[in-house]
Amino acid sequence: MEKIVLKPIGYVSQGMPVDKTVKWNRWTDPSTIIINEEYRPGLEGLEEYSHVFIIYFMHVSHPAELKIRPRSRADMPEVGVFASRAPSRPNPIGLTVCKLLEVGEGFLKVVGLDAYTGTPVLDIKPYDYYDVIKQPKVPSWFEKIWVERNNNLSTENP
Amino acid sequence: MEKIVLKPIGYVSQGMPVDKTVKWNRWTDPSTIIINEEYRPGLEGLEEYSHVFIIYFMHVSHPAELKIRPRSRADMPEVGVFASRAPSRPNPIGLTVCKLLEVGEGFLKVVGLDAYTGTPVLDIKPYDYYDVIKQPKVPSWFEKIWVERNNNLSTENP
Numbered sequence: 505m506e507k508i509v510l511k512p513i514g515y516v517s518q519g520m521p522v523d524k525t526v527k528w529n530r531w532t533d534p535s536t537i538i539i540n541e542e543y544r545p546g547l548e549g550l551e552e553y554s555h556v557f558i559i560y561f562m563h564v565s566h567p568a569e570l571k572i573r574p575r576s577r578a579d580m581p582e583v584g585v586f587a588s589r590a591p592s593r594p595n596p597i598g599l600t601v602c603k604l605l606e607v608g609e610g611f612l613k614v615v616g617l618d619a620y621t622g623t624p625v626l627d628i629k630p631y632d633y634y635d636v637i638k639q640p641k642v643p644s645w646f647e648k649i650w651v652e653r654n655n656n657l658s659t660e661n662p
Numbered sequence: 663m664e665k666i667v668l669k670p671i672g673y674v675s676q677g678m679p680v681d682k683t684v685k686w687n688r689w690t691d692p693s694t695i696i697i698n699e700e701y702r703p704g705l706e707g708l709e710e711y712s713h714v715f716i717i718y719f720m721h722v723s724h725p726a727e728l729k730i731r732p733r734s735r736a737d738m739p740e741v742g743v744f745a746s747r748a749p750s751r752p753n754p755i756g757l758t759v760c761k762l763l764e765v766g767e768g769f770l771k772v773v774g775l776d777a778y779t780g781t782p783v784l785d786i787k788p789y790d791y792y793d794v795i796k797q798p799k800v801p802s803w804f805e806k807i808w809v810e811r812n813n814n815l816s817t818e819n820p
Contacts, residue, residue, distance in 0.1 A: 554799035
């Protein structure tokens with residue numbers, strides 16, 4: 505199979521600003537996703553979940569790189585792109601667990617999404633018990649980012 | 663954006679048998695994923711994680727349906743496809759959290775994957791602390807499936 509063709513089911517109508525000078529906080533500012541009319545019946549029952557995976561196409565993305573430094577930080581080790589969540593992937597598919605705030609007529613509101621306004625959405629999947637890994641093991645460089653994130657939670661832009 | 667074109671980065675060389683008469687247990691039988699040679703440098707450092715997301719293209723799939731009954735069970739309510747993990751989605755993208763057993767020269771071994779042998783793999787992402795939701799809310803029909811699964815864990819085929 506050489507090529508796989510997908511189509512957006514909707515898009516992020518209000519999300520992370522492409523303009524980096526605009527103030528935005530991933531952990532408090534909600535994002536809105538509009539679902540194309542033909543797919544809206546597929547949302548029924550989604551409101552019974554607290555969290556969802558948003559799977560999207562990172563249309564504002566860098567060319568694929570196989571080795572990256574996390575967050576492009578010089579103090580981070582060079583690792584393979586599949587050992588990171590960096591956007592410069594062979595297939596620029598984004599995956600984010602979000603808190604579900606609202607499911608309305610053809611739209612949803614979530615918080616925690618790090619996708620730019622205008623991002624095409626490919627799929628929405630509910631987060632369920634199979635997805636809970638209580639104590640995953642991560643590299644020490646990730647631990648460092650995590651500690652910094654928790655120290656700066658109120659002001660972070662992703 | 664009308665069409666999104668992706669390409670496999672590898673494939674499941676040994677996974678869930680397409681032939682349903684072959685005995686296979688998702689929770690104990692490992693799956694092997696072979697990564698195409700050009701993308702292998704991207705695996706470096708992946709072995710430092712305990713769990714990974716495998717994102718794949720469900721090539722053995724049903725036509726998209728917007729309303730489904732979970733596990734095609736008559737005793738389950740009809741829900742929107744985005745409120746379930748059913749494979750009959752507008753974009754047949756599969757997403758599974760797997761335990762990482764081994765990262766070798768151009769391949770990985772995981773357990774927990776519910777993808778057929780031959781499935782094209784689109785992306786591998788490490789599971790990290792952002793993905794841990796300790797107590798997600800799920801519908802009562804899911805709770806029922808979960809209780810049954812835990813009662814039958816030793817014999818389940820997904």
